Amino acid sequence: MSESGHSWLRRISIGAGIILTAFILIVLLLIVTYSSPEQFISSLFSDEIQFAIYLSLATSLTSTFFCILFGVPAAYALARYNFREKAFLNTILNLPLALPPLIAGVGLLLLFAQTPIGHALAEIGIEFIFTPLGIIVAQFFVNLPFMLRIMKSTFESIDPRYEHVARTLGCSEFEAFRRVTLPMAKNGFMAATVITWSRGIGEFGAALLVAGATRMQTESLPVAVFLNMSTGNLALATSAATILIIIAIVSLFLFERVGGKSGSGMF
Amino acid sequence: MLRIKDISKTLGDFHLNNVSLDIEDGEYMVILGPTGAGKTILLEAIAGIYLPDSGTIELNERDITFLDPKKRKVSMVYQDFVLFPHLSVYDNIAFGLKSEKTGPEEIDRRVHEMTEMLGITHLLKRDTLKLSGGEKQRTAIARALIMKPKILLLDEPLSALDGRTRDNLRKELRTLHQKYKTTVIHVTHNFEEVFSLADRVAIMNDGEIIQVGEPDEVFSKPNSPFTASFVGAENIFRGTITSGKGSSIITVGNLKFSSSAKDIEGEVYASVRPEEIMLSKMPIDSSARNSFAGIITSITNNGSMIVIEVDVGIPFITILTKRGLYDIGIAEGDTVYLTFKAAAVHVFY
Numbered sequence: 001m002s003e004s005g006h007s008w009l010r011r012i013s014i015g016a017g018i019i020l021t022a023f024i025l026i027v028l029l030l031i032v033t034y035s036s037p038e039q040f041i042s043s044l045f046s047d048e049i050q051f052a053i054y055l056s057l058a059t060s061l062t063s064t065f066f067c068i069l070f071g072v073p074a075a076y077a078l079a080r081y082n083f084r085e086k087a088f089l090n091t092i093l094n095l096p097l098a099l100p101p102l103i104a105g106v107g108l109l110l111l112f113a114q115t116p117i118g119h120a121l122a123e124i125g126i127e128f129i130f131t132p133l134g135i136i137v138a139q140f141f142v143n144l145p146f147m148l149r150i151m152k153s154t155f156e157s158i159d160p161r162y163e164h165v166a167r168t169l170g171c172s173e174f175e176a177f178r179r180v181t182l183p184m185a186k187n188g189f190m191a192a193t194v195i196t197w198s199r200g201i202g203e204f205g206a207a208l209l210v211a212g213a214t215r216m217q218t219e220s221l222p223v224a225v226f227l228n229m230s231t232g233n234l235a236l237a238t239s240a241a242t243i244l245i246i247i248a249i250v251s252l253f254l255f256e257r258v259g260g261k262s263g264s265g266m267f
Numbered sequence: 268m269l270r271i272k273d274i275s276k277t278l279g280d281f282h283l284n285n286v287s288l289d290i291e292d293g294e295y296m297v298i299l300g301p302t303g304a305g306k307t308i309l310l311e312a313i314a315g316i317y318l319p320d321s322g323t324i325e326l327n328e329r330d331i332t333f334l335d336p337k338k339r340k341v342s343m344v345y346q347d348f349v350l351f352p353h354l355s356v357y358d359n360i361a362f363g364l365k366s367e368k369t370g371p372e373e374i375d376r377r378v379h380e381m382t383e384m385l386g387i388t389h390l391l392k393r394d395t396l397k398l399s400g401g402e403k404q405r406t407a408i409a410r411a412l413i414m415k416p417k418i419l420l421l422d423e424p425l426s427a428l429d430g431r432t433r434d435n436l437r438k439e440l441r442t443l444h445q446k447y448k449t450t451v452i453h454v455t456h457n458f459e460e461v462f463s464l465a466d467r468v469a470i471m472n473d474g475e476i477i478q479v480g481e482p483d484e485v486f487s488k489p490n491s492p493f494t495a496s497f498v499g500a501e502n503i504f505r506g507t508i509t510s511g512k513g514s515s516i517i518t519v520g521n522l523k524f525s526s527s528a529k530d531i532e533g534e535v536y537a538s539v540r541p542e543e544i545m546l547s548k549m550p551i552d553s554s555a556r557n558s559f560a561g562i563i564t565s566i567t568n569n570g571s572m573i574v575i576e577v578d579v580g581i582p583f584i585t586i587l588t589k590r591g592l593y594d595i596g597i598a599e600g601d602t603v604y605l606t607f608k609a610a611a612v613h614v615f616y
Contacts, residue, residue, distance in 0.1 A: 161345060162349055165345070165349050166362070167335075167336040168314050168343045169363035169414060171337055171366050183353045184351075184353055
């Protein structure tokens with residue numbers, strides 16, 4: 001390969017990279033610099049943005065917790081065991097990744113509004129429609145594949161013989177998993193958690209259909225952007241957007257830190 | 268006693284086919300066979316990692332076929348060590364005692380006792396990823412032996428090591444076995460390990476145990492073409508060696524031949540690979556130190572090669588290509604000369 005100035009391929013390809021980087025930076029900087037720092041601070045401490053931050057954190061942390069609770073065991077099963085339904089499960093569990101979130105939202109809305117299951121849950125006080133619970137279930141549905149895929153490839157990269165040895169050294173199956181496989185999967189697990197959480201914070205389409213966009217009730221950060229853009233309050237909208245950008249940058253940084261070491265095959 | 272009865276198991280490309288084997292308490296059993304013979308699955312079935320499709324495993328008259336691995340008191344050491352990468356050498360070795368809820372002082376005492384035995388005490392705080400092959404294998408053996416297992420399973424424990432480390436560790440395995448009197452099942456494809464370690468050897472091929480017995484018996488009286496071709500074709504002899512300067516003389520029966528081994532005295536095994544032996548109708552004038560006249564007792568076509576057995580006082584096996592046999596023009600009963608270099612004689616003990 002020529003490293004000299006004669007390589008047109010080098011110039012063109014690096015040029016393409018620079019143009020794309022500039023494009024992304026301009027778009028983000030337009031948002032971040034829209035308000036003055038004073039405006040940004042005062043928006044940040046407004047009741048509405050404070051509520052949106054709180055709601056986004058609470059819903060995304062809860063949905064991430066449930067993604068871990070169900071995603072880690074399911075990923076382990078797909079990585080370790082052979083069973084008849086495995087290929088089918090694998091396809092369906094990844095489907096939300098390819099599905100437009102809006103469609104997931106339609107399905108969830110039908111589930112909770114129109115089926116006996118939804119009615120029964122509402123009867124006992126578990127109400128998803130137009131509530132923060134709706135945001136959580138939408139985030140869970142849309143983001144589960146991220147947890148699942150990263151954890152599956154992480155478990156697949158760990159030789160099952162580590163568990164075999166642990167079991168000859170006095171561990172039950174579960175203890176072998178907890179004392180050996182889980183610590184060895186630590187980096188993959190942190191990468192999966194960060195990416196699931198940051199996707200949860202940004203989730204809009206599915207959550208919008210299930211939980212709606214009610215000011216100070218189901219107003220997460222993305223909903224705050226949407227509501228304030230539509231009413232022309234650009235200062236508040238860009239403040240909320242700036243917070244989302246900061247969260248994205250921090251998560252990407254964390255993901256690269258832990259994900260780079262874990263060899264997670266997701267990205 | 269460990270009694271394996273009619274174990275069958277299919278796992279991917281590997282299988283066990285009605286394997287039966289009895290192993291006495293304190294015995295060192297070597298299972299010898301080529302790669303893919305099913306040796307590792309047999310160990311994993313004994314450890315309880317894979318349950319057999321049929322058959323039973325009894326330990327001291329108790330059926331352990333379906334017993335949880337953690338209750339078996341059977342420890343396993345894999346060829347590539349399988350040390351826990353997130354734990355230090357110390358925590359690897361202490362792992363099993365922690366499962367048994369042993370107190371920290373007792374753990375500390377036993378870890379030190381074990382590592383002093385294996386000469387790895389100075390490594391205790393190290394990260395396992397930074398150890399040499401021999402150090403890793405000693406750590407893995409310490410991790411298994413500290414459990415005081417009723418049976419220690421060794422899956423090709425020396426194969427991943429370089430020559431000198433392998434020799435040292437082989438001696439240590441013998442010492443450890445003599446000290447702890449643990450029943451050992453050691454799987455290998457290297458016949459040298461049989462002679463230096465085994466009380467008895469089981470020959471395994473294609474998921475089946477072909478022959479079981481004391482090493483001398485199995486190597487001198489192979490009961491099947493497979494055993495013969497796997498162990499017999501190696502020209503292994505038991506004899507005495509006397510060393511001179513830079514070389515030595517090995518006496519097997521009435522035959523004496525030179526070897527380039529140095530500084531060894533006493534009883535040894537010597538082997539000469541068949542392809543190292545030149546066969547001729549007339550004596551050859553060469554620098555090779557060993558040349559003997561003998562009578563051809565058999566000529567067998569084994570498919571790819573012609574196997575020729577020549578009695579020069581002791582039976583030697585040598586091989587020729589079909590073309591080579593045609594060119595040289597010999598038949599059973601003919602007198603021929605066998606010639607090989609001193610360096611072709613491999614000595615082990």
